[in-house]
C-alpha cells in the first residue's frame with residue numbers, strides 16, 4: 001500500500017493552502033482512490049461505469065471529476081477495502097429506527113483521523129496548556145465506544161490536560177435505558193464554575209440552549225472556558241437561533257466568550273471535522289475538498305450557490321468513501337479572518353426522509 005503522500009499531508013498545516021500543500025492533497029487523494037479502486041469491487045465497478053480512473057487526476061481542477069458515491073450506499077452496505085480482521089474500530093451514529101451511518105477504521109485510518117482532528121483544532125487555536133473540567137453531553141465512551149459522537153468527544157477531550165470529565169448521558173438501572181442526567185448537569189456546571197479551573201462543554205446546541213433556559217442558569221465559567229457544539233439543531237430546527245445570537249446567549253448565561261464557542265460539522269462516513277474559526281465560520285481544511293453540485297444534474301455549481309455537498313478526503317484506506325455525495329445542502333463562502341480558503345455554509349438536508357441521529361436522540365431525552 002502506497003501512502004507516502006497521505007503521511008506527508010497530515011504533517012502539513014491544514015489551513016496552509018500553498019500550491020505545494022494542494023499538490024500533496026492531490027497526490028494523497030490519488031493514492032487513496034487508487035487503493036480503493038484496486039481493493040473494493042463496488043468502487044471499481046462504479047468508477048468504471050462513470051468512466052473515471054484515479055490516473056485521470058493530474059491537476060487540482062481534475063479533482064472535481066471524481067464521481068461521488070451516494071451516502072445511502074454506505075448505510076445499506078458494509079463497504080470495506082481491507083480484510084475485516086485488520087479493522088480496529090467501527091464508528092456508528094446512533095440512528096433511531098432507520099439506517100445507521102458507519103465508518104470502518106484500520107489502525108492507520110484511526111491514527112490518521114486522530115492526527116488530522118488534532119491538527120485542525122490546533123491550527124484553530126483550540127489546543128492549549130490549561131487543565132480543564134469537561135462536560136460532555138454524550139454516553140460515557142467506556143460504555144458506548146463505537147458511537148460516533150462518544151468517540152468524537154473522547155477525541156476532543158484529549159487535546160488538553162483534563163481534571164474531571166462528566167458524561168451527561170448515563171445508564172439508568174431502574175429504567176434500563178440511557179438517560180440525560182439533567183440535575184447532574186446543572187450541579188456539575190455549578191461545581192465547575194467554582195472550581196478555579198476552566199471548563200470545556202461538548203454538546204448539541206439545542207440541548208444546551210434548552211437546559212440553560214429550563215434551569216435559568218446564570219454562571220460565569222471564566223474567560224478560558226470553551227463551548228464546542230456539534231450535531232446541529234436537527235429535530236429542533238424551528239427553534240434554531242442564529243449563531244451570533246446563540247453565542248451572545250451563551251456568553252450571558254455561562255460567561256463563555258463568543259470567540260471560544262465553536263461549532264463542528266462532521267459526518268460519520270466522511271470523518272473530516274469542519275470547525276468554526278473565532279468568527280464562527282467553518283474553513284475547509286486542505287485535508288478535504290468540498291464541491292457543491294446541482295441536485296438535478298450533479299454539475300458543479302459556482303461558489304456561493306446552494307446545492308448538494310460532495311466531500312473528498314484521503315485518510316482512510318480501509319473504508320472506501322474518498323468521494324462522498326451527500327443529501328445535505330450547502331454552499332461555499334469566504335470569511336474575513338486571516339485563515340483563508342473557502343468556508344462551508346450548511347443549508348440543511350435535502351429530501352423528505354429524516355434520518356434521526358444522535359442529536360435528536362439526545363434531544364428527546366430532555367423531559368418537559
Ligand SMILES: [Zn+2]
Nearest residue numbers: 277281335337
Ligand atoms: Zn474565519
